[in-house]
Structures are given as C-alpha cells and as structure tokens.
Amino acid sequence: MRRAADIEFALGPRPAGVPRHGWLYAEIRAAVHAGRLAAGARLPPSRDFARQLGVSRGTVLAALAQLAAEGYLAGAVGRGTFVCAQLPVPRERAAGAARAATVAGRLSQRGALLAASPFPLSGQAQPARPFRPNQPDLDAFPFALWNRIAARRSRLSQRAMLADGEARGYRPLRQAIAEHLRYTMRIDCSDDQVIIVGGVQQVLDLCARLLLDPGDDVWMEDPGYPGALRVLRAAGARVVGVPVDRKGVDVEAGIRLAPSARLAYVTPGRQSPLGVPLALGRRMALLHWARRAHACVIEDDYDSEYRYTGVPLAALKSLDTQDCVIYAGSFSKLLFPSLRLAYAVVPRWLADPFAAALSLTARHVSLLPQAVLHEFIVEGHYGRHIRRMRLAYGERAAALEDAVTRRLGGLLAVLPITTGLDTAAFLPEACDDVWIARQAVAAGVETRPLSAHRIAAPAPSGLVLGFAAFDRAQIEAGMGTLAQVLEAALSDKRTRGRTLEAHRL
Secondary structure, rough: OOOOOOOOOOOOOOOOOHHHHHHHHHHHHHHHHHHHHHHOOOEHHHHHHHHOOOOHHHHHHHEEEEEHHOOOOEOOOOEEOOOOOOOOOHHEEEEEEEHHHHHOOOOHHHHHHHHHOOOOOOOOOOOOOOOOOOOHHHHOOOHHHHHHHHHHHHHHHHHHHOOOOOOOOHHHHHHHHHHHHHHHHOOOHHHHHHHEEOOOHHHHHHHHHHHHOOOEEEEEEEEEOOOHHHHHHHOOOOOOOOOEEEOEOOHHHHHHHOOOEEEEEOOOOOOOOOOOOHHHHHHHHHHHHHHHHEEEEEEEEEOOOOOOOOOOOOOOEEEEEOOOOOEEOOOOOOOHHHHEEEEEOOOOHHHHHHHHHHHOOOOOOHHHHHHHHHHHHEEEHHHHHHHHHHHHHHHHHHHHHHHHHHHHOOOEEEOOOOOOOOEEEEEEOOHHHHHHHHHHOOOOOOEEHHHHHHOOOOOOOOOEEEOOOOOOOHHHHHHHHHHHHHHHOOOOOOOOOOOOOOOOO
8 A cells, every 4th residue: 555645646637617626626536436546545635735736725625525525535533535445436337438438549450460469468377287388397497596696697787787788689698699509500600690689579570670561472381380470461561371291391382372572481490380390402492592582581490409309400590601591599488488588690781770670669678687698508507407408308298299199099199209399289180179279278288279370271180289398297187188178079070070190291
C-alpha cells in the first residue's frame, strides 16, 4: 500500500465552464474506476492535496465531500481519507462503458500479421510438462555460478555497466563469440561482424527491413518456422514455400518456384521442424543460386550445438565465399529462455547498416547480461555446460525413441534423433494433428502439431515432441498418457481406418 505522501495525482485539463470542485470530483472518480486509485488507497491530507494540485483547500474539501456522499471515499479520524473497497458502480461496468465510448482503432495489414503471433503472450512460468518443444533443462543450469559472476561484474565495473553501450553489443562478448564460432562452426569472422540482439526474431525483423521491399520473393522451408513466416509477411514479402525432403530444403524446387527471390531463410543445421540437416550438395547449390540471383541467405542455427550422433557439419556460413549469408545463433535455447541474448554474424558490407538499424529500433541489449555471458564463456563454463547437457540430452533422446517404439508402435513414428531439443513424430496419414494436440494438452501432455508449420503445401500429419527438459521417468509417464490419447483419437471418426506407414520425406 502506498502512503499518502507517495501519491502524485495527475489531473487532466479542466473543461471550459466546469467549476474547479466539479472538475476535481470527476478526475478522482475516473481514477478510482480506472484502478489508478486502488481500493484502500489513502489520499493526502486536504491541505497537502490542495498544495500539490494548485487549488484551494475549499475546492478539495467540496470534491471529497461529494465523493464520500456517493460512496467512493470514506474517512476515519486520525487515519485520513481512503478509497472504499465496495464502489457504487463496479469498476468492470464503468470500464466497459468507457471502452464502449471510445473509437475503435484499426490495425494496418502489417499490424494484423504481427498481432497474429505464434508465441504465447503470457509467458511460460509454470514448469514444463512433457513434451514441450524447444525447452532446455532449467534445473540443470548452474544458476549459483551464474549469479556469482553477475555479482562480481556488478561490483567491479559498476559505472561501465550503467553507461550507454555500442549498438553492436559488448565488444568482449562479440570477440568471444567470434572465437567460439571459428573453432566450432569454422566461421571466419571479425568481431565487427558479430552483432548482439535480443533474439533471432530481431535478426529476422532487421534483415526484412534492410533487405526487402514490399512484394519481394523470399524462400522459406515448407514446413518451416512460424515465427519467421509472420515477420517476413509483415514486411510485405511474398513468402514462397520450398519443399523439404530427407536432404533438407529442395534448392532446385526453389529455383523453379522463385528464381529471382531476394532472400532465403533456412535452418540447415537441423531443419525446423523436421530435424533433417541440409546435405552438402544442396548447401553448395543454395550458395550458387544466391550468387547468381544476388540474393542473401539467413542461416538460423538455433540448437545444432546439441549434436548426439555423427560428425558435426560446418555451418553454411563457413562455405560462404561471396559474403551473402547472415548467420543467426541464440543462447536462449542453449542456456535458458529468459536470457534473451542472441547474435548475428552479418556480411562485412551489411555490418554498419545492420548496427545503424538496430540503434534506431532497440539501441542495444542490456550490458550486464552480456558481460556475465562473456565471462561465462571465457572462463570455460559455457563449454562445460554444453558438453554436460549434450550427454544428458542424448540419453533422453534415446529414451524418447525407445518409449515411442515400445508404447506407440503403429501409432507414432520418429526419425532417428541426432540433434536438438525436440523431434518430429509422424502420425498416420491424414490424421487431424491439431485436434490430437488439443486432446493431448487436455490430458496433461504438451506438444505442437506439425501442421502449424505449414507454409503452402500440406504438411505431414504429426507432432513436435520435446525431450531435453524431461528425465526418463517423465518421458515414460508422458508417453503413457500420449498413448492413451492416440488410441482414443485413432478410434475417432477423424482417423478411423488409418494405418501408420513409414513416413517418406
């Protein structure tokens, strides 16, 4: 509860011809209905209130007396004047009347596309339930260590962390990222090409603003990432869905569909959502097309550091000899989601325009988290955490594959899991995966339908299952629940008579 002395009460302009006490009465009444003065809030003493508002004490007393008579305020000797808990007109009804009196605004076409965000607006504070996709194991993150580093950084460089920073981001962190990428992804870049952002969505948004004009063609994998689809369409691009098979995005199909596209958005390390890597031959074909079309390629490498089997493929950016690939990476999935730190490695010719655009739209990411992450990386904690979680997630991937085979053979099929935090699981052909996903959520299992990733062509029927945040017991229990949901669903008229065949990408 705020004290009376803490309340600074702002008034709107007094309409012509309205007496001061009537104007003050109306302003306080409106503030009570709007919730700016909450139930139990204590108003300042009348003399202080009059001085604060620049009116006479008599004006204040007259307004307060009318509000008390109507049941909005109550006074107690020695305690002051308070807002009543029970109002003569409920706040909800008064607010509804106020809304009805306002003129409804209209979103632009771009605004409507942005408002159709595929991401939850309320956050996901509750513990994850099997099989929430894109979810790292938060309990396994070394928060005590992270907090010690944060306390040390705050203590040793207080002033530096309070000052404005470079639009590109904290230079020591950019240098550490550049060195890490040279070693792990074979990307040869300078720290001036590395730009720190608040998420890969920001990379997509800035690339769309800088590289596209309304009506330009853009390639997207189909099925693909819904977050990219919304941003690109909101920028006015004509998004062309390019089919995906076991070798990744079909470059030849993309050339047939939109040979003069200005941009291609791809996930070559682990295709989202199907999980297949882009074959080397297609990587070279994609770069060859980009060179001939004078196009750029966004490489979204969102979780390929978690590889469990096979030899890691070098990044597409490492093969880029014509400086046309924008490489995007994120720490939010590798460490913890609320970190909201990501980066782009941009071509040399794009580095200054990208930083300038960022300075106009967001200035820069908060410095302290960047400084903490820098020390977390250079002191070796990042590498140790990735290696430890790679082992744990690999065991959980194997547990998921085993549970699907034992509990859901004939109902669900998964490709071998080699990388990432989740996997695509295929349902019998033509099943309503949206309906099945809803039934699973109602039963206590979180999943996402593959059809939510559709761009243009019909997506294979299936579910995206996360495994990284769940131990073997949780995976077993969740798979038991999912088996019950699928058995009931496949007996429904939506799916009756269907049989599961090996899915052919």
